[in-house]
Amino acid sequence: MASHKMTENYNYGLHNSVYNLKIRGKIDFVPDIDAIQILKRAKLMDILVSVPIGSNNMIVSEKLCEYIMNSIVPIETQIFDAFALFKEEKYKYKYLYIFDAKEKDIIDWDNSRFLEEYLGPKYTIGSPKKISFQAFAKSMDEDGKHYTPHKLVIKKDRINTDIIRLDRTFSGYYVSEKLKTAIEKAGCQGVDLIPIDELGFEVEFV
Numbered sequence: 001m002a003s004h005k006m007t008e009n010y011n012y013g014l015h016n017s018v019y020n021l022k023i024r025g026k027i028d029f030v031p032d033i034d035a036i037q038i039l040k041r042a043k044l045m046d047i048l049v050s051v052p053i054g055s056n057n058m059i060v061s062e063k064l065c066e067y068i069m070n071s072i073v074p075i076e077t078q079i080f081d082a083f084a085l086f087k088e089e090k091y092k093y094k095y096l097y098i099f100d101a102k103e104k105d106i107i108d109w110d111n112s113r114f115l116e117e118y119l120g121p122k123y124t125i126g127s128p129k130k131i132s133f134q135a136f137a138k139s140m141d142e143d144g145k146h147y148t149p150h151k152l153v154i155k156k157d158r159i160n161t162d163i164i165r166l167d168r169t170f171s172g173y174y175v176s177e178k179l180k181t182a183i184e185k186a187g188c189q190g191v192d193l194i195p196i197d198e199l200g201f202e203v204e205f206v
Contacts, residue, residue, distance in 0.1 A: 068162075
């Protein structure tokens, strides 16, 4: 966590403030991300995590953004300017957001299995179960239930980009081996690349 807040005098009440950034769905305004206040004890990295922005969205350096955009990205990708203030100096970043995760098509819902999760401390309820995308989304949105994957089956023929986003199933951004290699060769700092099959559940590509 590099930041707990925006800079002093930032107006969180404006229609385009970071408080109005979406979890899903296209952003129809130019967000005011000027500027993220970086903690003094933190280090400037090529990817920043900031409380007001949230972990569903990515703040990346121009360098990292360039490598991502030189790969194959979904047409649902939006990029906006962002700024960070660190030790009284302002640095330019990019806000990168994939507004439609396409999980309905990417995930094999017939063969994937999920566990209902109680948040509070976390523990799972019952045994792994099959659930349709529609029921999954409705349950999370309307009933407030939470699920964690037990087995996630991914249709590799439905993925034709080097970066994807998973939204409801296991929130995060995932990159191809090709893009992973490019990021590592570029020496980008602060990018934690974890194999998807090491996230605590079974993953199968079909």
